[in-house]
Amino acid sequence: MRAFLALLVLGACAWGAMALGYRCPGPAPVRYLVIALWVGLGVAAVIALLRVRAGVPLKGWPLGFLIAMVVLAGWWQTIRPSNDRVWATDVAQRLTSHVDGSHVTLHNVRNFEWRTATDFTPRWETREYDLDNLVSADLVLSYWMGPAIAHTLVSFGFSDGKRVVFSIEIRKKQGQRFSAVGGFFKDFEATLVAADERDILRVRSNVRGETTYLYRLNIPPNALRQVFLGYLERAEELDSEPAWYNTLTSNCTTIVFEIARLIAPGLPLDYRLLLSGYFAEYAYDQGGLTPGFTYAQLQERGNFVQRALAAGDSPAFSTRIREGVPGEDPKVTP
Known part of the structure; x- marks a missing residue:
């Protein structure tokens, strides 16, 4: 004893x-x-x-x-999170939204022009979307720390060609660097970033040199709106009541799971929710990715690094990174 x-x-x-x-x-x-x-x-x-x-x-x-x-x-x-600090430029603004029926206005959508990780042109924009045109959601995993750890993002596509990516991220203060250990000890607040794909995906694949994968999520059309609005609800919560980012319990992967559970309450807990690098495999096992393919096929065809590098800052970046991706490219069959 x-x-x-x-x-x-x-x-x-x-x-x-x-x-x-x-x-x-x-x-x-x-x-x-x-x-x-x-x-x-x-x-x-x-x-x-x-x-x-x-x-x-x-x-x-x-x-x-x-x-x-x-x-x-x-x-x-007594150590409480705050929304009032001197934030790093890429997380300086908070996402806010206004929903009027099917019409959604997002304020502070990030659309930076990245040249290097430290050389960029900041742009925060107001963008409008029609939920009646919402047709797809893609899971993106970006690997920066070995095969077990990845950053999780979800990109929503609309029939009029618009896209927006949601990402739970640490809200760094100016001069602060990310630490996975620090994420256990109230070192970072959490923020929900909405961004253009040429910003938030390209900075990872083209600027930071991370290995990035894109998977079409197998979400019924009537559930897509719920998932999209779930992100807006989380952004509203963080805007009104700041929260700590926690490496284990409140991170980029756990929010995806929480929102998915609102639609399918029976989703099981799994170690791959903690080891985020394996989250796509978890989604595949739950029927959450494009059916008719093996996971290995989806992973191989979902790696878009070379396509992103070739696309550069092209206006067609989003289309080009999806070439050959099952569920997006009609020429790709099992």
């Missing part, structure tokens, strides 16, 4: 050290001192737990660590 308690203290000590490392206020020397005191208290509590004799009540260092843990947890709850 004491060994089990020692493991719990060790885990809490590690969590607290990282939480203090990311969020402890004050200059670096003060932060390092606080972390050192915290770790010292935790180690002393572990040693005391392992040395104490059976039947002897806990006191001293273990009790002191428990009190410190309660104080740390109370302080942690």
Whole structure:
């Protein structure tokens, strides 16, 4: 029992050290001192737990660590997300929308012209869409950290040729860089970006050199509108009540799953919801991708990096990256 308690203290000590490392206020020397005191208290509590004799009540260092843990947890709850910070340019604006019947107006649709990751021309636009013309949704996975981790985006297509991509992203402050570990410790707020494909897809495939795949989602026409409006509802929530981005529980993949569950409540939980690089395979197993093809075929034909590089900033970028993609290109058959 004491060994089990020692493991719990060790885990809490590690969590607290990282939480203090990311969020402890004050200059670096003060932060390092606080972390050192915290770790010292935790180690002393572990040693005391392992040395104490059976039947002897806990006191001293273990009790002191428990009190410190309660104080740390109370302080942690006071750290609240905000929409009012000095944000990085690419996440500076918040998506807002107005829905009037089938007519949707989106404000702050991102349409940047990217030359490099740091050299770009910002453009935030107001765009209008008719939900009666909504005909398709495509799942896009962009790999930047090995096969298990990918960024998840959904692109909606309309019969009049319009497209818009929705993406839950970290809302970086100016000068801040993404950290998967920091995403566990309230280091980033979440934001929902709506963007033109020549911005948000091309920057990943052509500028950042990420490996990108596109899959046509097998969503019934009557459910497409629900999925689209689900994104707008999430954007409204984030606009009125900011929220933390969490690497595990509130990220680019979990929102897709949450919205899909509104339509099909029986969707099972799966490890591939956490390892987002395998999310397309999960969608395939649930019948969520173009039928009649193997997953390997969909993956091979969905890789659009070379097509994106060839298309460049062409006005036909969206059409060209979909050449050969099952469900989009009528010439492609099983």
